[in-house]
Amino acid sequence: MPETVENGLQRLILDTARQLLTTTGYAQLSMRNIAKTIGYSATSIYLYFENKDELVHALIDEGVDLLYERLVEANDSCAVPQDRLLAMCRAYVSFGLERPEYYEIMYVLHPEYIKRYPAEKYRKARKNLELIGAAIEGGRVHGPSADMDSFLAANLVWTQLHGVVTLLSSERVDKRIDPDQLIEGAYQHILRSLGIRDLGISDEVVEKRS
Amino acid sequence: MPETVENGLQRLILDTARQLLTTTGYAQLSMRNIAKTIGYSATSIYLYFENKDELVHALIDEGVDLLYERLVEANDSCAVPQDRLLAMCRAYVSFGLERPEYYEIMYVLHPEYIKRYPAEKYRKARKNLELIGAAIEGGRVHGPSADMDSFLAANLVWTQLHGVVTLLSSERVDKRIDPDQLIEGAYQHILRSLGIRDLGISDEVVEKRS
Amino acid sequence: MPETVENGLQRLILDTARQLLTTTGYAQLSMRNIAKTIGYSATSIYLYFENKDELVHALIDEGVDLLYERLVEANDSCAVPQDRLLAMCRAYVSFGLERPEYYEIMYVLHPEYIKRYPAEKYRKARKNLELIGAAIEGGRVHGPSADMDSFLAANLVWTQLHGVVTLLSSERVDKRIDPDQLIEGAYQHILRSLGIRDLGISDEVVEKRS
Amino acid sequence: MPETVENGLQRLILDTARQLLTTTGYAQLSMRNIAKTIGYSATSIYLYFENKDELVHALIDEGVDLLYERLVEANDSCAVPQDRLLAMCRAYVSFGLERPEYYEIMYVLHPEYIKRYPAEKYRKARKNLELIGAAIEGGRVHGPSADMDSFLAANLVWTQLHGVVTLLSSERVDKRIDPDQLIEGAYQHILRSLGIRDLGISDEVVEKRS
DNA sequence: TATGAATGAGCGTTCATTCAT
DNA sequence: CATGAATGAACGCTCATTCAT
Numbered sequence: 001m002p003e004t005v006e007n008g009l010q011r012l013i014l015d016t017a018r019q020l021l022t023t024t025g026y027a028q029l030s031m032r033n034i035a036k037t038i039g040y041s042a043t044s045i046y047l048y049f050e051n052k053d054e055l056v057h058a059l060i061d062e063g064v065d066l067l068y069e070r071l072v073e074a075n076d077s078c079a080v081p082q083d084r085l086l087a088m089c090r091a092y093v094s095f096g097l098e099r100p101e102y103y104e105i106m107y108v109l110h111p112e113y114i115k116r117y118p119a120e121k122y123r124k125a126r127k128n129l130e131l132i133g134a135a136i137e138g139g140r141v142h143g144p145s146a147d148m149d150s151f152l153a154a155n156l157v158w159t160q161l162h163g164v165v166t167l168l169s170s171e172r173v174d175k176r177i178d179p180d181q182l183i184e185g186a187y188q189h190i191l192r193s194l195g196i197r198d199l200g201i202s203d204e205v206v207e208k209r210s
Numbered sequence: 211m212p213e214t215v216e217n218g219l220q221r222l223i224l225d226t227a228r229q230l231l232t233t234t235g236y237a238q239l240s241m242r243n244i245a246k247t248i249g250y251s252a253t254s255i256y257l258y259f260e261n262k263d264e265l266v267h268a269l270i271d272e273g274v275d276l277l278y279e280r281l282v283e284a285n286d287s288c289a290v291p292q293d294r295l296l297a298m299c300r301a302y303v304s305f306g307l308e309r310p311e312y313y314e315i316m317y318v319l320h321p322e323y324i325k326r327y328p329a330e331k332y333r334k335a336r337k338n339l340e341l342i343g344a345a346i347e348g349g350r351v352h353g354p355s356a357d358m359d360s361f362l363a364a365n366l367v368w369t370q371l372h373g374v375v376t377l378l379s380s381e382r383v384d385k386r387i388d389p390d391q392l393i394e395g396a397y398q399h400i401l402r403s404l405g406i407r408d409l410g411i412s413d414e415v416v417e418k419r420s
Numbered sequence: 421m422p423e424t425v426e427n428g429l430q431r432l433i434l435d436t437a438r439q440l441l442t443t444t445g446y447a448q449l450s451m452r453n454i455a456k457t458i459g460y461s462a463t464s465i466y467l468y469f470e471n472k473d474e475l476v477h478a479l480i481d482e483g484v485d486l487l488y489e490r491l492v493e494a495n496d497s498c499a500v501p502q503d504r505l506l507a508m509c510r511a512y513v514s515f516g517l518e519r520p521e522y523y524e525i526m527y528v529l530h531p532e533y534i535k536r537y538p539a540e541k542y543r544k545a546r547k548n549l550e551l552i553g554a555a556i557e558g559g560r561v562h563g564p565s566a567d568m569d570s571f572l573a574a575n576l577v578w579t580q581l582h583g584v585v586t587l588l589s590s591e592r593v594d595k596r597i598d599p600d601q602l603i604e605g606a607y608q609h610i611l612r613s614l615g616i617r618d619l620g621i622s623d624e625v626v627e628k629r630s
Numbered sequence: 631m632p633e634t635v636e637n638g639l640q641r642l643i644l645d646t647a648r649q650l651l652t653t654t655g656y657a658q659l660s661m662r663n664i665a666k667t668i669g670y671s672a673t674s675i676y677l678y679f680e681n682k683d684e685l686v687h688a689l690i691d692e693g694v695d696l697l698y699e700r701l702v703e704a705n706d707s708c709a710v711p712q713d714r715l716l717a718m719c720r721a722y723v724s725f726g727l728e729r730p731e732y733y734e735i736m737y738v739l740h741p742e743y744i745k746r747y748p749a750e751k752y753r754k755a756r757k758n759l760e761l762i763g764a765a766i767e768g769g770r771v772h773g774p775s776a777d778m779d780s781f782l783a784a785n786l787v788w789t790q791l792h793g794v795v796t797l798l799s800s801e802r803v804d805k806r807i808d809p810d811q812l813i814e815g816a817y818q819h820i821l822r823s824l825g826i827r828d829l830g831i832s833d834e835v836v837e838k839r840s
Numbered sequence: 841t842a843t844g845a846a847t848g849a850g851c852g853t854t855c856a857t858t859c860a861t
Numbered sequence: 862c863a864t865g866a867a868t869g870a871a872c873g874c875t876c877a878t879t880c881a882t
Contacts, residue, residue, distance in 0.1 A: 444742060445740035445741075445742045445743075446740065447657070447740065447742075448742075524740075527797075527800075527802065528738065528796075528800075530655050530656070530657065530800070531800050531801050531802070532655060532657075534800075534802075546804070549804075571804075571806070571807070572807060572811060572812065572815060573815075575797075575803060575804070575807050575812055576812065576815050576816060576819055578793070578797070579790060579793030579794045579797055579812070579816060580789060580790045580793055580816075580819070581793070582792075582793040582796065582797055583788070583789030583790055583791070583792040583793030583794075583796070584789045584793075586738075586792065586793070586796065587737075587785075587788070587789055587792055590737075590738075590740070590741045590744070591741050591744070592737060592741075592744070593785060594756065594759070594781075594785070596781070597781070597782060597785050601782060602782065602785055602786065602789070605782060605783075605786050606786060606789060606790075608823070609786055609790070609819070609820075609823040612822070612823045613818070613819040613822050613823045
């Protein structure tokens, strides 16, 4: 993890916090725990973050940025607009499953914490959803949901993806279910209900690009 | 009331715990808080629950039972099999939104907690999903997902509904979105992608496409 | 100290708190310090006092009551109204010097703490001053301050006594000054300026009583 | 400005400390708070003061000097010796009420702190009282307390003034009492009991009594 | 002259839990 | 059936202070 190297203790604190989130959950994320893990005194953390809220908000920021990057990247990697939504869904889900600690604080944590999150940053976070909305707008051909405005549609896509991510990463999905099948199923589910061209076709495009 | 014997204080404890979950959130659910609220000593709670885990597990049990009841009721209320899935989706969502305290401990709490949940009880919880699976099986007419096994399909439905419930009740959905529209949209989303007879007007369109 | 015996831990906590106030001052009065001193865990204190404020308020209450007792006693011990004021001054000063810990939290501590003091109890505390006011009213014959209302006069007496008590017990008075001379001087100061018969005369009365 | 060399930061630190004392009280006076307020690092304060005690002692010094200045000024402003005491009382009280931050650390803080105050500086502080003593000596005409030595008398005056200042600035005096009336009453109280020419009308009455 | 990095001690408080009765 | 008494561990946080640079 190259992140831990360059930026000194602040970086280490954030990374450790993330790690603790993953392994033990938010309830166990304490200043003291972080300190103990990195071998510093708890006081030292306050040199880099004014308080616990700020630390968590910094994590949220990073998560928002990272997801944004991934979505933009997914968007840019698609020559054909019709493929964009799928690519972005993939980006969203892989972000959620690969970075469950970010995902938890961004989208699962009790709102009590999120409400203290500065409004200005909130706006930035909302961009991620708008990116999905734009992909829907662009990818849409026609079909049953043509009358549905794309913002609502984006939220529908979001709920589906969110459900997949959270239930999978909280290990609540039955082990007999193949996660990949569930995920791919969700994509089909989404594309079909939006009236976008199905997976089969876009496959070619994907192959053309790589 | 199945299983819930008339046990006076035990009942009171569970109800108070739920109430505290609703009003103050899981983080504030403490033995002493429950005790203070009901006017008994904290020690008394230990007469009915070995520890906090057991108390929470008991709540989860109740939640599972209650959801099961509602799903069965929804199932039974439909003469036509094709309507069943929709009815059960409605039951699931309304349970999640009306009983957020149950829903949180059942499906949102960090896995660390759930891992301590006895496997035996886990099996019972799974029944709820199988009920949805059966509804899908029964309701399915034909369509693109006919080849998808119904358990996977049930999980897909579940993820969609779970996403709607959690994002709505954690107040993360943009206020410009009408919750009811989102919910109804999700139902359409589900039914359409399963190839089940759709709601109202969109029917024709679906038929035109396939 | 018989106080420490009968009423168990609560009594012990209060007494220890007082002792700490005397020896180390309010700044060092901490729950943990009390606990360490009495050999109990800090948690135990919370069994008897909801928080530090309540503990301090309880001390204030005791102080107010104790001073009240002493003033009433002084009042009752005087057959002749003219002697009352002096007796009560003596009672006030000896309370302040013998119980400097009570006096500190009652009358010296930064108002920040006193503001949290419940209004209802405040009223009770004010009675002490009214007692002095009544003594002035009763003891007054005539003289230069006949036109001064007795409430203002009581406050003037109070400030004089307060000054003596605080400067003496904070050891700010030069050691070459004999405390008793200062105290007696203050009484004369007070009586004379109120136009009440001087010490000389009332001495007889005192002797008659004893 | 005597003694207070133009020392830039040192000056800034002291002023900020005073300001913090005024706005937030002694309990909130911390090195880090001062540092934050002036925009320097906490470490920098230690370049000018060995520790917090020294900083507070420096403030006390300043307070002592300032009060001294005011008393001297009051003394010099009176052509007639008989007016001096009153002028100095006014100076003392106005210092106490206008500069509560100085007054608190000089005369209210728990002795534990003052004990660390270097003896040498203590002597200087004593001069202030001697100034009052001299004013009494000079102003005295005759009267009942002619036999009281003037140092004791000065301390009596001091206790009265101290009582007025502290009870007023700790907002313990009943709101129905007009502060100015209390203060002026205290002056009369003092002058009369010292047998010094009184204020206005009451003169005759005093003479009639003696 | 000034700082950044770091800390040990302490604060008030809450927590789940135990044990004797 | 219910409690009172008690606790060790933990929490977020602030403090004065040190030390190398």
